[in-house]
Amino acid sequence: GAGVSQTPSNKVTEKGKYVELRCDPISGHTALYWYRQSLGQGPEFLIYFQGTGAADDSGLPNDRFFAVRPEGSVSTLKIQRTERGDSAVYLCASSPSGTEGNEQFFGPGTRLTVL
Amino acid sequence: AQSVTQLDSHVSVSEGTPVLLRCNYSSSYSPSLFWYVQHPNKGLQLLLKYTSAATLVKGINGFEAEFKKSETSFHLTKPSAHMSDAAEYFCVVTDNYGQNFVFGPGTRLSVLP
Numbered sequence: 001g002a003g004v005s006q007t008p009s010n011k012v013t014e015k016g017k018y019v020e021l022r023c024d025p026i027s028g029h030t031a032l033y034w035y036r037q038s039l040g041q042g043p044e045f046l047i048y049f050q051g052t053g054a055a056d057d058s059g060l061p062n063d064r065f066f067a068v069r070p071e072g073s074v075s076t077l078k079i080q081r082t083e084r085g086d087s088a089v090y091l092c093a094s095s096p097s098g099t100e101g102n103e104q105f106f107g108p109g110t111r112l113t114v115l
Numbered sequence: 116a117q118s119v120t121q122l123d124s125h126v127s128v129s130e131g132t133p134v135l136l137r138c139n140y141s142s143s144y145s146p147s148l149f150w151y152v153q154h155p156n157k158g159l160q161l162l163l164k165y166t167s168a169a170t171l172v173k174g175i176n177g178f179e180a181e182f183k184k185s186e187t188s189f190h191l192t193k194p195s196a197h198m199s200d201a202a203e204y205f206c207v208v209t210d211n212y213g214q215n216f217v218f219g220p221g222t223r224l225s226v227l228p
Contacts, residue, residue: 004158031214042119042205042218043159056215091159093216103149104216106159 002026004107006092012113013082021077021110025094032075033104034067035091043091049075050097082114117142117208119219127225134193136222138180138206141187148189149207149216150180159205165189176200201226 005024013019025032030051035043045059049069057067064082069075079086089111093104122137140148150162163174170182180191189206206219 033215035216035218040221042221043216045215045217048215059215093159103161103164105161106151108156108158 004092004094004105006090006107006110008110009108010111010113012115014115015082015084017082017114019079019082019112021079021090021112023075023077023092023094023107025073025075025092026105027073028096029094029105030072030097031095031102031104032069033093033095034075034077035093037089037091037109039088046077046090079112082112084114087112087114117146117217119206119208119217121204121206121219121222123222124220125223125225127227128196129227130198131195134191134196134200134224136191136204136206136224138189138191138219139187140189140206140208142208145184147209148180148182150174150178150189150191151205151207153203153205153221155202162191162204196224196226198226198228200224 007022032049034046037043047067048056052069052072064080067077089109091109092107095102095104118141120139148165151159152162153159162178163172165172165182173179178193180189182189203221203223205221207216
């Protein structure tokens with residue numbers, strides 16, 4: 001079956017611009033997660049959705065970052081006034097529910113480069 | 116808060132020899148633990164997970180890990196390395212709420228012919 005997909009695979013933008021990154025989770029998965037992976041590091045948690053609502057957004061670094069999941073499936077991560085430090089791979093994952101011990105299925109990521 | 120330490124940033128082994136990737140965690144309760152592998156330009160793939168059942172966990176591709184609560188460790192092993200095992204490996208612990216993953220910094224495994 002289809003896995004988690006993310007678009008675009010690569011995004012190059014200029015400092016100060018606005019970007020949107022899209023995630024299509026596995027069909028039927030209620031939990032959706034966003035992570036950010038900087039070069040040479042492990043992924044860092046950004047935000048977690050259970051259905052349409054953000055159950056935990058404690059990982060968002062500042063108010064330039066925002067994410068939505070209006071219909072409980074596709075999610076969009078939005079970054080305003082991008083900075084060079086935002087350059088990273090943004091990973092999306094989904095799981096059947098938010099229950100502890102559930103495997104998270106990861107997408108291939110979007111590589112964001114801010115010039 | 117939960118945290119993960121992966122003691123080696125890079126491990127190099129010869130093909131056919133054993134693999135040991137070390138992981139220690141910090142948690143205020145009994146967490147779930149995972150190992151994920153990331154091949155270049157590919158997504159993270161689950162190798163195995165521990166969720167308070169058997170302490171010795173077997174995963175895909177011949178990997179296994181043993182949960183040792185007294186040592187707060189969850190080391191990953193494989194008896195015989197294959198060239199295709201060369202990748203980045205991440206040890207993961209769940210957070211207090213059991214949903215969010217806390218990743219270690221990763222260990223890059225190189226397999227020499």
